[in-house]
Amino acid sequence: MQEIENILQHITQGVYVVAVADGDKTNAFTAAWVMQVSFSPLLLAISINPEHYSYQLLQKGGVCSVNVLSREQMHLAEHFGKSGMSDKMSLGTWAAALTGAPVLQESLAYFDCKVSHEISAGDHQIVVCEVQEARQLNVGVAMCYSDTGNMDKSSDLY
Ligand SMILES: Cc1cc2nc3c(=O)[nH]c(=O)nc-3n(C[C@H](O)[C@H](O)[C@H](O)COP(=O)(O)O)c2cc1C
Structure with missing residues (x-):
């Protein structure tokens, strides 16, 4: 059987x-x-591992931005895919959106969101967010998850 x-x-x-x-x-x-x-309403769902530090802030703060990466931004995918970094936000240029969530200025586009509600799904939480504002910031082709190979080490998790 294939993997x-x-x-x-x-x-x-x-x-x-x-x-x-x-x-x-x-x-x-x-x-x-x-x-x-x-x-x-315009809703995005984000499936997040509740053990992530970001989950604590998302639950307490109730806001987030979803920033779209381009194919050329593999270094950003890798950097923000790591945990336990004290200076994680030192990479990239950040500005505050209307909700107060940080927006990555190098991204292709962003969605500024407020948390609506949460649903449990196995080992993740699905956080449903209402989009407050969306803007295109740069031009490019969006990255696909399949381009990232095993960057998230998910092959160990099945
Ligand atoms: C390409 C890629 C995709 C990922 N997708 C998700 C995802 O959809 N949900 C999730 O909870 N973690 C995902 N991760 C893992 C988190 O980015 C990673 O665990 C991160 O270190 C969590 O950061 P924090 O603990 O500082 O919040 C992904 C990682 C990579 C590299």
């Missing part, structure tokens, strides 16, 4: 940096499990 992680590569997904804020505490993590789930 499940190879077959899952056929489910097309983008790569995003989800940035969170709780007051003056900020953080960001790389995410592939992001999708639009409603037109009106």
